[in-house]
Amino acid sequence: MNFNISFRSLDARRLSQTKGQVNINNNSTITSVTKDGDKMNVNFVFSSNYEPNVAILRIEGELTIEDTIQVIDDAIKEWEASQKTNLPKDMAEKVHNTILSNCIVEASILARDLKLPAPIPMPQITLNKADATDKCDTSYIR
Secondary structure, three states: OEEEEEEEEEEEEEOOOOOOOOEEEEEEEEEEEEEEOOEEEEEEEEEEEEEOOOEEEEEEEEEEEEOOHHHHHHHHHHHHHOOOOOOOHHHHHHHHHHHHHHHHHHHHHHHHHOOOOOOOOOOOOOOOHHHHHHOOOOOOOO
């Protein structure tokens, strides 16, 4: 299964200044699925909502999937049978993971430009001073 993603629209809006705790909710939604020969086109919307009412990042795009005719036909049948709400589970996981992994990077750049926190949790370092003084490890891997 090969994926090719392209963005059609990037929208970033700051609604207010950040004050205190900010919750960020990321979501990907498949809006349409169409067959194009031996390919399948999946239109999507990715959004990062900064609550309470701080900002909205929205990315619209298209994911083109290349696979065997059988896999594409099965996916289209599942999409139509579910009233245009579901793809086969294994394909849906790959599609949403591809959308998320590509859009999170783009959303991080948009967030930086608006001086917002990145839409992904940043690693936190916690130093336990009691443990650090007890151990005398000269290894560069800790």
